[in-house]
Amino acid sequence: MRGTRWFIILSFLLIASSALIYIGHFLIFRDVHHIFIYMVGDVAFVPLEVLLVTIIIHKLLQRREKRERLEKVNMVIGVFFTEIGSELLRRMVDLHSRGEEEMDNLFSTIEGWEDEGYVQALASLKRIKPSIRCEPKDLENLNSFLSEKKEALVRLLENPNLLEHENFTELLWALTHVVEEFGARQDLFGLSASDMSHLNVDINRAYAILIREWVLYMGHLKKRYPYLFSFAMRTNPFDDSATVEMS
Numbered sequence: 001m002r003g004t005r006w007f008i009i010l011s012f013l014l015i016a017s018s019a020l021i022y023i024g025h026f027l028i029f030r031d032v033h034h035i036f037i038y039m040v041g042d043v044a045f046v047p048l049e050v051l052l053v054t055i056i057i058h059k060l061l062q063r064r065e066k067r068e069r070l071e072k073v074n075m076v077i078g079v080f081f082t083e084i085g086s087e088l089l090r091r092m093v094d095l096h097s098r099g100e101e102e103m104d105n106l107f108s109t110i111e112g113w114e115d116e117g118y119v120q121a122l123a124s125l126k127r128i129k130p131s132i133r134c135e136p137k138d139l140e141n142l143n144s145f146l147s148e149k150k151e152a153l154v155r156l157l158e159n160p161n162l163l164e165h166e167n168f169t170e171l172l173w174a175l176t177h178v179v180e181e182f183g184a185r186q187d188l189f190g191l192s193a194s195d196m197s198h199l200n201v202d203i204n205r206a207y208a209i210l211i212r213e214w215v216l217y218m219g220h221l222k223k224r225y226p227y228l229f230s231f232a233m234r235t236n237p238f239d240d241s242a243t244v245e246m247s
Contacts, residue, residue, distance in 0.1 A: 072161045074220050084149045090237040092207045095132045107238035118219045130208045134200055136189040143182040150179050171213050174206040
């Protein structure tokens with residue numbers, strides 16, 4: 001209510017100031033015709049001013065702001081892969097190599113991809129369902145790793161820059177859910193078959209989303225940060241021949 005009152009007072013003062021200036025102009029020059037010519041001209045320019053300022057300039061500023069937000073989001077995603085994602089993906093790929101063979105070579109050639117390669121890979125992910133079949137020991141290892149990273153996951157979920165990035169937020173929630181599932185069980189070595197199956201479903205859900213976000217992040221690094229992309233390719237978890245040392 002106070003804000004509305006301030007707006008009304010300001011509007012009244014501006015209109016009154018304009019009226020006083022026009023009155024002053026008339027008292028000095030006694031030329032109503034001249035006043036109305038310029039008044040009509042100014043009013044006629046208002047729609048063009050709205051077009052230039054409100055639409056065109058606003059759109060340009062909005063596009064720039066969006067680019068800046070995306071850059072901040074990608075910085076946060078980079079922190080995730082540095083602290084959690086890359087190592088988690090490596091562990092999951094190691095488990096996957098004991099399961100389905102369909103994805104083994106899908107991402108080993110990512111270094112040479114152009115834009116179309118990333119599009120095709122993402123399309124393949126919708127068709128291929130990653131399948132990890134964890135044993136109790138595997139569950140214990142994942143639990144140990146994710147438990148150490150639980151605080152980092154919570155911090156990432158609290159980051160306001162990720163509010164508009166639903167896909168990456170989905171990954172964080174999927175991993176957080178896996179952590180909660182692990183934490184709710186006393187003994188991962190004494191699970192029933194149905195409980196093991198349930199945990200594997202949760203893990204595979206997170207694994208599929210993790211791969212998708214990794215592919216998107218690799219595409220971003222290749223365009224913006226070639227040196228980071230080079231390191232990522234030399235530690236590519238999908239490439240058995242990858243080595244961090246330069247040959």
